[in-house]
Amino acid sequence: MTNALPSPETVVVISAFALIYMLTLLRKTLQGKFDLYDFLMLSMVAIIPAGFTLFPRLAYLLSHLTGVVFPFVVMFGALFLVVFAFMHNMTARLHRLERQNCALIQEQSLLALELKAKESSQASG
Amino acid sequence: MGMGSTDTCSSGVAALHAAAPRVLLIIPCFNEEASIGSLLCEIGAIGRGYHTLVVDDGSSDATSAVASCRSPVARLAQNLGIGGAVQTGIKYAARQDFDFCIQIDGDGQHDPRAIETLLSAYRKQPANITIGSRFIEHEGFCSTRMRRAGIRLIVLALNGLFSGGRITDPTSGMRLMDRSAIAFFAKAYPADFPEPISLAWAMRAGLTVSEVPVEMRARETGVSSIDGLKSASYMVRVLGYILLARLVRSR
Numbered sequence: 094m095t096n097a098l099p100s101p102e103t104v105v106v107i108s109a110f111a112l113i114y115m116l117t118l119l120r121k122t123l124q125g126k127f128d129l130y131d132f133l134m135l136s137m138v139a140i141i142p143a144g145f146t147l148f149p150r151l152a153y154l155l156s157h158l159t160g161v162v163f164p165f166v167v168m169f170g171a172l173f174l175v176v177f178a179f180m181h182n183m184t185a186r187l188h189r190l191e192r193q194n195c196a197l198i199q200e201q202s203l204l205a206l207e208l209k210a211k212e213s214s215q216a217s218g
Numbered sequence: 219m220g221m222g223s224t225d226t227c228s229s230g231v232a233a234l235h236a237a238a239p240r241v242l243l244i245i246p247c248f249n250e251e252a253s254i255g256s257l258l259c260e261i262g263a264i265g266r267g268y269h270t271l272v273v274d275d276g277s278s279d280a281t282s283a284v285a286s287c288r289s290p291v292a293r294l295a296q297n298l299g300i301g302g303a304v305q306t307g308i309k310y311a312a313r314q315d316f317d318f319c320i321q322i323d324g325d326g327q328h329d330p331r332a333i334e335t336l337l338s339a340y341r342k343q344p345a346n347i348t349i350g351s352r353f354i355e356h357e358g359f360c361s362t363r364m365r366r367a368g369i370r371l372i373v374l375a376l377n378g379l380f381s382g383g384r385i386t387d388p389t390s391g392m393r394l395m396d397r398s399a400i401a402f403f404a405k406a407y408p409a410d411f412p413e414p415i416s417l418a419w420a421m422r423a424g425l426t427v428s429e430v431p432v433e434m435r436a437r438e439t440g441v442s443s444i445d446g447l448k449s450a451s452y453m454v455r456v457l458g459y460i461l462l463a464r465l466v467r468s469r
Contacts, residue, residue, distance in 0.1 A: 195298055195409065199306045202273075202292040203313070210290070 098149050107146040111139035130182075137175040141168055241268050242316040243333065244307030246300055247324035248275040251284050254324050258288040261330045268333065271310055272324065275303040281324075300391075301412035305403065308395070312404040320394045328392045332432040336394040339430035345383060346399040346425040347417070350392035350432035368453040372414050375457055379464040380418060383427030388414040392432060399425055411456045418463035 099107075115136055122132040145152040145168045152164035161167050243261060247254055254272065261270060272285040276297035285291050292306050304321055311319040320336060322328045328350070336348050353369075372388050391413060395403065402423060408415035417427060 195302050198295050198298060199302065199309060202294050202306060203310055206290055206292045206310070 099146050104146055107142055111143040114139040134175060134179040138172065141171050141175070238267070239317040239337075240315070241266075241333075241337070242307070242311045242314070242319040243268050243270045243330075244304060244311070244319050244321045245270060245272045245285075245289075245324045246275055246303035246307065246321070247272055247277060247281050247285065248297065248303075249277045249279045249281060250324040251277070251279040251281045253326040254281055255284045255288070257322075257324060257326050257330070258285060261333075262288065264330055264333070266334070268320075269316070271307050273303040273306045275299070299409055299412075301407055301409040301416075304412060305407035308400055308403045308407065311395075311400050316400065318394055318396055319400055321391060323391045327434050329433060329435060332392065335430055335432055336392070339428065340394060340396070343428050344396070345428035346396050346402075347383075347420055347427045348394040349385065349387055349390050349417075349427065349429045350434075351387035351390055351429040352432065352434050353386040354429060354431035355433075365449055368449055371453060372456055372460070375460045376414065376417060376421070379460060380421035382421035382425065383429075385417060385427060386429055388417055390432075392434075408459070411452065411459060414456050415459045415463065418460045422463055422466075 118127065118132055118136055118139075121127050122129070127135070145164060149164075152167070156162070156164040156167045159167055161170075245254070245257065258270065258272075261268060270289040272281075272289045272291045274282045274285065274291055274293045276294050282291050282293050292310065294303065294306065298306075307321070308319060318337070318340070320333055322330065322333075332350055336350055339348050369387070369389055373385055376385050376388055393413075399420060402420060402425060403416065406419065408419065421427060
């Protein structure tokens with residue numbers, strides 16, 4: 094089977110998307126909206142398709158190595174892997190933040206109670 | 219590592235027989251302005267000098283204002299749910315060095331006179347957690363058939379998977395905790411489905427659980443949050459958490 098190479102139009106569209114998306118991510122990272130980990134994981138959405146488009150022979154090699162007929166299956170597999178790894182870590186992080194948030198709210202209410210008790214004991218004593 | 223032991227229970231019994239064991243009543247509330255005042259009056263009328271702590275779980279009504287006339291109030295800035303509210307009270311009990319804490323619902327379902335029943339039961343048969351059970355004598359409590367069946371399944375799971383006590387009412391919100399249980403739950407308390415899951419965690423850690431019959435009244439205000447299809451979902455999730463508690467090692 095002859096390996097079909099991406100057309101120049103495809104290369105231009107994918108490269109333009111990757112560039113614009115990466116620049117947007119970089120701007121948000123510099124603004125402090127994402128950390129470096131978020132930047133790296135989210136940028137995979139641009140890097141992986143761009144890699145498959147700009148280096149088609151590498152894409153065919155990967156699909157050959159994995160025993161998959163079409164390279165785009167490998168590409169979507171890689172994208173899903175990144176997305177699930179990101180979601181996995183995000184869920185763990187959310188859970189941890191939820192516990193910390195709960196502990197902080199409890200602490201704040203107990204400290205306020207303690208402060209009120211001290212104030213009333215000072216006022217009466 | 220097991221936390222509950224004969225030593226800790228006997229120190230609790232000694233505290234009970236001491237001149238005045240320090241007992242804290244934890245009353246978690248969410249929008250209970252209609253019932254909290256009368257509940258605190260009833261507790262005051264018993265005249266045993268129990269300390270109370272109302273935990274206002276982010277109510278939008280005047281619960282805090284009504285309760286603060288008669289009791290200290292810990293006001294949570296956001297609604298954390300029953301688990302977060304009860305743990306706030308338990309943390310307070312641990313810091314203020316109470317001998318026992320007793321959880322009572324703020325909706326008026328629990329008769330404050332049953333507090334003495336729980337303490338007497340502890341004197342007779344010390345256990346780290348003493349539950350006020352609705353199902354030992356079946357008096358005063360009415361529930362749907364589906365709900366009772368769900369509770370029975372949870373009972374089967376808890377009694378089958380854990381040792382440390384025979385339970386008939388794992389979802390009862392009226393329970394006494396001694397110092398060991400206070401120390402244990404101050405560190406970790408389940409946020410979801412806290413009543414049955416906390417028992418699973420406690421028994422996994424080696425704490426002992428006993429029960430005493432109490433009568434429960436119809437709630438004065440509000441409706442149960444677990445009704446209809448929610449009860450089926452509740453049961454499945456609780457059973458999952460109990461199984462998970464069995465599989466995970468005690469922290």
